[in-house]
Amino acid sequence: MAISILASAGCGSESGAATEKSVDVSKFDTGSYPTKPQDPTTTDPAKRARLIEGLRLGDVLPVASDIDSTLVRNASSTNVFVEPYDFDDMINVDHFADDAPGFTVGFATSGRPAKDPFLGYTLTNAVMIFDSEPAAATAAAALVRRGFWMADKGAQVEPVQSTQHAGAQMIWAPTEQRFASWYPTGRFVIFTMVDQIENRVVEHDLGVPPEPAPLALTDKAIDITLDRLKTFQPTPSDKLTALPLDPDGMVRLVLPRPAGDQTANGFTGSLDHHGALHTVGDTAMYRALFDKTGVDSFGYGGGILVRTKDETAAQYFQDTAFVSRFQHQIAPPAGLPSARCTKYHGPDEHAAPFTCTVSFGRYVATVVSQQQQDAYQRISAQYAILANSK
Template identity: 60%
Template sequence: MGFGTGRLRSTRIRLRAAAAAALAVSVLASAGCGSESSGAEDKTADLTKLDTGNYATKPTDPTTPDPAARARVIEALRLGNIMPLASEIDPELTTNTDVPHVFLKKNSFSGYLNVDHFDEDTPGFLSGFATAAQSPAEAGRRSLDDAIMIFDSDTAATNAAAALARTGFDLKDEERAEVVPVQSNTYPGAQMLWNPKKQNLASWYPTGRFVIVTLIHNSENSYLQSYWNVPPEPAPIALADKAIEVTADRLKTFQATAPDKLAGLPLDPDGILRLTLARPDGDRTANAFNGTLDRHGALHKRDDPAKSRALFEQTGVDLVGFGAGELIRTRDTAAAQTYFDTAFVDKFQHRIDSPPGLPNARCVKYHGPRKSEFPFNCYVTFGRYVAAVWSQQLQDVYQRVSAQYAILANDK
């Protein structure tokens, strides 16, 4: 999602099966109350006139029906906060693609990898975080998926890397003969497979309790080879090695939680989830999940991370809460207004009426070429916070932004 606008991404969701996504999405429910003040109320809003539907209107302390799964989600989000952006591995990979996400169960790399034996291949797997990006078409379109998986022991991670490599790509039997193992130039422990016909390289590198999973795809070379009989390019081992290097270096700053201590991880240590509109039960809105990412982690969820990084730094964004939308915490009220005035600019978004009682909300309807875009988006500020919500239905997006505003206004 670029700058907080909602988008239904491609169904080729990376490193995610539907069950895992549903679990990661539903694991954090809410109830209770909290403390941090949101700032001075905007007097132009009339709370008594807000239509909030069945959404909560007061701050609520997050709880969960499944503490074990919740803890695994939180640990994976912690990984997201230290995980490199693809552009930090290769500066030409400037556009983030698909939805970076937590995964807890059977997953696949956009259908490239065989996950039929995932559970058998990964005993001791706890959770993971994945991100992906691609280069612009004029630079020769290629993509990089990068993920970190956490296991309960070093041995489990090492065994899983070897097992996942043996299972390999998701291919027909007659295509498997084309896949060849290749050797890293730098990391002898990395398990690498190369499919020259499809121009895919997959790598599994165990390091401590982690497995760094990398998938590189060169769609331009694949196209040239398929349609023009251009000889296949050599395996992009150097890029895979670079991904391992940068990701492993970031892992040095990460203190993994002992498996028996996971349940003790605080659900909302920074107090932003209690102010974030929670997703209703059964909600499957794309691009949304329940959890918190810091300034760096939230960049994984921006189409243009370089532009977003500059805005984050300018306005002092330190945390983003995710639920039935996004709640961005900036430096102060003035910074929130700057973010509000800068971030949500798109020539394909056309202003529509604000919801009743909330004239300071900015609502838009999308008219443009992206078929996956949510038709309705609304944004609003309160104190140091900026909220963004999206929906397929106008009434629902109105209710979401009104309820999110009410939560902030009711944080006394």
């Protein structure tokens, strides 16, 4: 399971930063992790290119709170997806290859009003890129016929028509309280789903027509997404592999992801300050923090690397972003006293037990692990990579 490291935050804490000159990276225990920057390579150029295209898309798409300001809690388990099964909690992917030939990549974001997933409703908004306009139109029609992921369980589904977006293909599942739309535009398909979880849980309002709330919200999501897509030019299919592997130099500096590792959102790449909002817990809080500290890029690998405007901003980010009442501080790894390491004691059964953070210059790094020693080795190696990049 991908772990969102920036899921929660609290007030600032007392800084334990040490001067860089007092640290001897040659004495670190880094295990088998590398300690120097590595230019990214790939054994699958086509798949890697699709991933980079998806991250480019994420940098422009709205987060849920851009569509409805009350949806400040990130509810995404998946952001960028190059395979349909990465998005199978939202759409029926059993016949995706037949239904959606020409699919390139997608990016999804999701939000709800509260940390409790059973309060209010969840909005999921995604864009899928196809290799041609006809492929996108064909896919939208096929996917709406296939319906929700639980369609094979016999869920009742009714068609809905938008007066604002005649080309949108929409369905409403009253017993499930789910409303979904597939809207083809150019090489894109905009997928929007409103999941009225609280209604379903308390079993009221079942069967009420989706007008006005889910339909009006979906129309708004489509309009805002269309406006953002004006700034995005999809890469021609035959040019995808020419996309740079490390467009802003962050991937070479982030700790490489070990084979099979699914921490730090489960992908390797970078997002800009807006794109990174799709991956954090409280988008309103982090938007303000990004602005205050001048964050311009996030790198994702075997941890997360954040680039701020300067050293002071990086230290403030570290002291602010990674504080939670469920994180109890433990000793830092040997030789790296400025690292802040914690062990999780709280209600989230999916939370990684151990987290370590550290700042270096204008960068802030964070890693998580199931094992304390592995967390120590990861943060030590990440610090060494930054120190050796000078």
